[in-house]
Amino acid sequence: MAKTKTEYTEDSIRSLDWREHIRLRPGMYIGKLGDGSGQDDGIYVLVKEIIDNSIDEHMMGNGNVIDISISDNKVEVRDYGRGIPLGKVIDCVSKINTGGKYDSGAFQKSVGLNGVGTKAVNALSSYFRVQSIRDGRTKVAEFEKGVLINDHKETKCDQKNGTLMSFIPDDTIFKHFRFIPEYLEDQLWNYAFLNAGLTINYNGKKYYSQNGLLDLLKRKTDEESLRYPIIHLKGHDIEIALTHANQYGEEYYSFVNGQYTTQGGTHLAALKEAVVKTVREFFKKDFDASDIRASIVGAIAVRVQEPVFESQTKTKLGSINAGPDGPAIRTWVNEFVKKELDNYLHKNSAVADALLKRILQSERERKDIAGIKKLANERAKKANLHNKKLRDCRFHFDELNNEKRHDSTLFITEGDSASGSITKSRNVELQAVFSLRGKPLNCFGLTKKIVYENEEFNLLQHALNIEDGLENLRYNRIVIATDADVDGMHIRLLMLTFFLQFFPDLVRNGHLFILETPLFRVRNKKETIYCYSEEEKRAAIKKLGGKPEITRFKGLGEISPDEFGAFIGEDIRLEPILLQKETSIQKLLNYYMGKNTPERQQFIIENLKVEKDLVESDEKDALRKEASVMEI
């Protein structure tokens, strides 16, 4: 069939102004949009763009305090830097590619470099206000969706020098967005660790670090689980902290010019490589790299003149030089680690001994499961061909679509009817279903061997493709979708245990979610409202008036495929599993899954009202409470 021909004339060519372009293609500027439930959703990038500028000021030696507040979705950031030069306030926030960070001496080794950040925030906000205060004078300008609505005259002002920016994200772009305060906390701690001596006040809480990356690793680990004290190496424009803990997998935090490169890049690759090399040379033994790296928790921060990031969101560092004439970053990091770590190990023989012990233990464990791993993987490969448990989707997270990963989801369900409903109503392009057969094994306290021995776990590991780390993860979101009853809650807890114990990175990187399903359907002839709580139910009854029909959903299986489609479609409600960085996974699992301790019993008694006359909704609320404690 011939394609319908459209004319291609001069009229086809359009020039967008900056504001239109940002609003048309926000992804280019801030990554994905999202509604705030994902850690890297756009609204957090907006906040970051503004804070980055204040950090740049601090780094240049201007201002040791940054005040941040978020309430009613309005974000405010006040720093005590030099303030934007008053005559350029409007240009700086509304004229694309305008800024002081190109080659002026006013900023160096800063994270800002494109002259785009604040413009993106401005264009994507329903309201944006900038105020600069300089030597007794101030300039204010206000915008809506990037359009200047109020250009205030410069006036006198007796406040301290600095810049104050506030904005409200545009909810026509960030649909149904809400800020999850914890997501920001991690970012703010990172700023504090990377800028030792800087105080950040955020909604009444103070973020401050004296010892930089050493403090960062202390926060991310639990002292008891460390094999030896954290090694902290500091050089000119490079800082590294390193230790071995108990957990499975490796854990890294990497930064460039104060920017958290969540996807790593050259500097991190260099660190990993250098540690292996140095350790091998120090012990004069050709250990397997995976044995050296197993259970490592490490952080690296570098400052460089002209960082090349892979996009405006700056989450991955490309290949760069350490300075105009400096060595390539890889060589630079390598040389630093080689010299400093080697020195450190020579000076601290107890640490060197503990490190060696850890490597040997990993080696033993690896050899121990090598046999069974091979068998299990062969079995899984066969089963995968027609993996009955998996109803796969067409596109996967590890594949690219126009340079972006496919945003795919895997639902983990239990019970035939629930799996059936989801399978029928899902979007087959991007939503896959993995069905559990009854209750999964409680793997608390077991070793990784079980992931190979237990068929269900092994198939799940294969479906996710995470045997060798998260790099090839096939689904961006892993959603536990179990019934909202006691059994369902139990299964949920067992699955959380599985992921926390063996794949903590997956949880840490925000890939794990719980599916919220409605408890009630309230409807009359004209309208149907699904309600997720008693409160929503009351509101729905009020809204519909009269005597609407009220149905309580007991299990996922009861919900018809048609209805289910509405809950896993655009309006899907996901509760992310957040791992607060202070939490030690081991401690947590011990508490919830370990032997009955008096504290645990007390907790259960306080939180579970399991009595004869249990009111159904109370039951659900109580169980929810228990589960939400896991949402640490």
Ligand SMILES: Nc1ncnc2c1ncn2[C@@H]1O[C@H](COP(=O)(O)OP(=O)(O)OP(=O)(O)O)[C@@H](O)[C@H]1O
């Ligand atoms: N808090 C601030 N204090 C002082 N100057 C600021 C502040 N915020 C912004 N500016 C000025 O406004 C300019 C534009 O900022 P913007 O965030 O748009 O881009 P950038 O920081 O230069 O680069 P990038 O797009 O990489 O963030 C900055 O280069 C700087 O000169």
